[in-house]
Amino acid sequence: MKILALDTSTTACSVALWDDGRVHERFELGEQHSHRILPMIDALLGDAGLRLAGLDALAFGRGPGSFTGLRISAAVAQGLGFAADLPVVPVSSLAALAQGTTQERVLVAMDARMNQVYWGIYVRDAQLRPRLVGDELVAAPADFPDPQGSGWWGAGSGWDLYAERLLARWPDQVIGWTPQCFPHARDVAILGAAGFVAGEALPAERALPVYVRDDVAKRKSADR
Numbered sequence: 521m522k523i524l525a526l527d528t529s530t531t532a533c534s535v536a537l538w539d540d541g542r543v544h545e546r547f548e549l550g551e552q553h554s555h556r557i558l559p560m561i562d563a564l565l566g567d568a569g570l571r572l573a574g575l576d577a578l579a580f581g582r583g584p585g586s587f588t589g590l591r592i593s594a595a596v597a598q599g600l601g602f603a604a605d606l607p608v609v610p611v612s613s614l615a616a617l618a619q620g621t622t623q624e625r626v627l628v629a630m631d632a633r634m635n636q637v638y639w640g641i642y643v644r645d646a647q648l649r650p651r652l653v654g655d656e657l658v659a660a661p662a663d664f665p666d667p668q669g670s671g672w673w674g675a676g677s678g679w680d681l682y683a684e685r686l687l688a689r690w691p692d693q694v695i696g697w698t699p700q701c702f703p704h705a706r707d708v709a710i711l712g713a714a715g716f717v718a719g720e721a722l723p724a725e726r727a728l729p730v731y732v733r734d735d736v737a738k739r740k741s742a743d744r
Contacts, residue, residue, distance in 0.1 A: 522575045523716060524561065524600070525709035528553040528593045529585025529613040530630070530677065535560045536705035537568055538579075538713045544568060545706040553592050561600075572604035577721050579712025581703055582610035583730040584638040584656060585630060590729035601724025608727040609712040609720055614676070618642035618650035619707040621675045621698055626650060627667055629678025629686070632658050637678035638732055639664050649714055658733045661685050667693055675701045 523538040533553040536545040546560045565571065580597040583590040597608050618626040630638040639657045642650035661682045674686065674697030683697055
């Protein structure tokens with residue numbers, strides 16, 4: 521099974537290839553993802569001696585994250601999927617962050633600007649994949665729900681900004697956190713491969729970003 525994965529949800533831009541259990545990745549930090557992503561894909565496939573037609577599926581970081589970055593990721597997944605008649609597997613960028621830590625219990629916090637953070641609580645299942653507990657949220661750090669139990673690990677740019685505040689809230693529950701932690705396409709590839717096997721692939725036209733902030737706004741409007 522061969523799956524091309526990409527993530528542009530943050531200031532990191534990365535592409536990866538799942539090749540029958542082996543993962544190859546190209547990762548860059550910086551802006552201008554729209555200019556970087558296609559050359560990175562071409563180089564990665566070229567190194568592997570593959571073309572799009574030789575793939576089984578695409579996986580992409582569907583968000584939450586940078587609105588512009590998520591639109592780039594979804595558009596590239598759609599375009600390549602249409603061009604090569606490939607299905608797509610959307611993967612949460614928060615889940616990819618959790619996957620990258622290798623920790624069992626992960627509190628993912630990604631900077632959402634406006635003094636808010638995208639938030640997700642993850643626990644690994646029997647297959648060692650991170651499973652979301654509750655919902656993906658966008659909130660101020662003071663409004664995060666308290667995690668149950670202890671042994672939690674922090675990951676994501678929200679911890680770079682608010683670690684002192686979060687550790688003060690949960691001194692007995694959080695055992696550490698990873699600085700400068702970004703979603704990686706290699707983890708999107710791992711989760712995408714599992715999703716593909718589980719039947720979670722979608723037609724290319726359904727490669728859509730998940731902003732979370734918009735979802736919250738819509739729910740609030742519906743409750744009025």
